[in-house]
Amino acid sequence: MRFVDHGRRFICNLCGFTDETPRDYFCNLGPDGRRRDADERPELCRGTVEFVATKEFMVREPMPAVFFFLIDVSMNAIQTGATAAACNSVSQAITDLPEGPRTMVGIATFDSTIHFYNLKRAFQQPLMLIVPDVQDVYTPLHTDLIVELAECRQHLEQLLESIPTMFESNKVAESAFGAAIKAAFLAMKPTGGKLLVFQSVLPSVGIGSLSSREAEGRTSITSGEKEAHKLLQPADKTLKTMAIEFAEYQVCVDIFITSQTYVDMASISVIPRTTGGQVYYYYPFSAISDSAKLYNDLRWNISRPQGFEAVMRVRCSTGVQVQEYSGNFCKRIPTDIDLPGIDCDKTIMVTLKHDDKFQEGTECAFQCALLYTTVYGQRRIRVTNLSLPCTSMLSNLFRSADLDTQFACFLKQAASGIPASPLSQVREQITNLCINILHSYRKFCATVSSSGQLILPEALKLFPLYTLALVKSIGLRNDGRLDDRSYWASYAASLSITLAVPLVYPRMLSIHDLTSKDDDSIISSTIPLSSEHIMDDGIYLLENGEDCLIYVGNMVNPDILQQIFGTPSVEGIPSQLVLEQFDNDLSKKLNNVVNEIRRQRCSYLRLRLCKKGDQSGMLFLSYMVEDKNPGGLSYVEFLVHIHRQIQTKMA
Incomplete structure (x- = not known):
């Protein structure tokens, strides 16, 4: 957390500790979450303080619960029923929004232009305000685009019912997706909040417009080009730059892709990944079979336990340090990650670096501090402390290994490698990680036995099976669509541990x-x-x-x-x-x-x-991962391969 100089006082906006003397401080938050005096700060919480000198210091009031809905009304979205499904889902889901005067909503639609709606009760019906400029976007009003739900519920329900009819004859096929989310952000900029976008086609006009790379991807993959993985990277930096600005003003973006065509998921997914949001993918979208899932996904998204404008930091004992964070967030300084939105389904992976020796019998401590605002406007700190015994016996480490957590780390490493390296290289890296772990166990922990026997640690006996399943998964197969692979990588990046294994097995x-x-x-x-x-x-x-x-x-x-x-x-x-x-x-x-x-x-x-x-x-x-198929070895063959590699290392 950041300390700032306010006159002659140094203030921590994590725990509130203040002092007038500019010197190095440590966090004075106790393990129980209670503030401590300087002389009773426990060893566990000694995180180094960062000072930032400023002339003024203002603490913004906790942000309201703002939900802004942005719906695609282009010709394709109308004809496939995606617009009607989105409107119906929002209309049903708003009953699950938090009650009270702090809950505010807004809505806009877009095709090649952007249509805002004034929902103030003073009007007999919602008033449409059109923004035609999709290169230099703006908001048509400074107020009244986001209003209290209690005040506008009737107008909002009326509008959602009429939008599919209003645009039923729309012949505009273009989508100004980038301009639309930029304009919605400008409306939300003073408050922050959740921006929920329903998108059906490839963004083709305005800011952040994209061109189809699907045909190029098929050619590259079939010809085995080494640069094919670059098609899984964003097309340019436009959307990423926008996403960083969104995160700075605490706007979290969730995108619901109701598409029957290529939409360049690699570029679009950058926005939710940077703002703490999520991508929902319905391909090929069917209004008959997917409308119920769309509604339930939206309902859970806005009603699940969650928070806004969050900041998180992990602290460690001396001798261990945080090397890297992985997940859906924005990072501006090395020690903290910013989460405009945080919810009960997200996972942040923290990679630690061991740079000192520990004594047998001592303990190593970790603390995760999360500062966030609830949907009811309460500013809270959640502190999680963990203290683990140190051991020099490698067998103890294997005995207490957590298979699901270990595999989740492998999964997230593979997901991050997909846009950066050729798929063959990622598959090889994952397989080698599995081999190296089992080789270490065979070399340092296993009892003397026949060299012809494959020995697996009890806690990790299914590790080779899950590794094989990961290598054969949609994200690492050559025959998948670009959008499918990009979505898989985006989904895995913030996936919870309980869902990591089912995703591939x-x-x-x-x-x-x-x-x-x-x-x-x-x-x-x-x-x-x-x-x-x-x-x-x-x-x-x-x-x-x-x-x-x-x-x-x-x-x-x-x-x-x-x-x-x-x-x-x-x-x-x-x-x-x-x-x-x-x-x-x-x-x-x-x-x-x-x-x-x-x-x-x-x-x-x-x-x-x-x-x-x-x-x-x-x-x-294709999900029968234990069979031999064009994508890889059978389970038995894979075990034989691993055993041979271990034997080679042992020789």
Whole structure:
């Protein structure tokens, strides 16, 4: 946290400690979050103070809870139903916004121009204000574009209902996405807040306009060009520069991509990643099957535990220092990260550097301090302290290893490497990391045994399997779309530990025999991801925390199809799957399973039907990471490869 000189006083805006003497201080915040006097500051909290001299010092009042909705109304968005789905989702979700006078909202639409709406109650209906200049944008009003929800709820609901009709004949195909978010930011600049953007097409005009790189990407990948990974980097610095400015004024951007075409995710995702936001991706968007997920994603986004204008710092004992932060944030100074938005789903990875020796039996301490504002305007500090014993025995480290956390670190390292290095190099680096860890265990910890035996630490026995799954994942495969790979990397960057493994090694269940299983063991009875467990007369559910694929074999009992899908034939199941609940035990159990998974994942799960023999069936089988396929070795072959590499290192 930053100290500033106010006259002759030095003030810490983290814990409030002040003094008139300019000398080095340490944080006086105790482990219990209580302020301490200078002489009772505990050793744990001794973080070095940074002084910044200024002539004036002003503390801004806690920011209000501002939610600004920006909706694409271009021709493609209207015709695909994306605009109507967005408006309907916002209309339903605003009932979950925090109550009270501090909750404020605003709304705008855009195609090749930007349309603001004055929602003041004094008008009989919302007043549209058009901004035609998408190169040098501005806000048409300095006030009344963001108003209290209690005052404008009726106008807002009326407007959301009429927007799809207002633009139903729109023939404008261009999108001024960059200009629209810049204009919305100018309206939010005095307050900060959350900017929720619904985007359907490639930004093509105005600030931050982009051109399609998809065809170039397909050519580069098939020809094996070494520079193909550069297409996964932002096209230019325009959007990144804008995002840094957004973060400076505490504007967090979340983007909902409701697209059926290429949108250059590599460039667009820079904005939420820099502002502490998130990208939601619905490709190819279907108004029939995706509207429910869009609403539930938006509802959870605005109602989940979260905070605004946050600053975070991690402190360590002497001998350890923070080397790097990874995640969705903006970083202006080496010690702190700025989070215009922080929520319960985000994870920040902190890489530590050990630069001194520790004595056996001593402890090493860590502290994470997060200063933020709640949606109700309360300024809070959350302090997390951790003290760990030091050991010189490597076997102790392997014995207490946390597999999911270790793998989450691997996942995030791979995600950060995707835009920077060729995919083959990233895959090799990840595989080598796994080999080096297991080699260290074999060399320093394992008991003497036959050299022909692969020895794995008990806590990390599934580590090779998850590494293989990561190497075969969408983000590291050569055959994926550019947008899919860019979204995967963006999603993984802030992914929580509990969702890291399912992203690359999804959970698979058989659902044709649900009625024969106990209720308590339905979700726990998972199946290995190998095609040898897929039967032609079976129906299987596979979920990775985002998508839920339901695979139907070509010899399934018609009675089972009738109970689950309401039709006796595979051909009669609509490709745009909407799971209904019929009056039978199998259908009820399946709905209960899906709802329980959605509850566990805090995600509505996008349902997709996969049939054996067509392209959707191939998509499902591509998740069978234990099989040998064009993307890599089988699980058994991968274990043999790792064992050989370890033996080579041991020689």
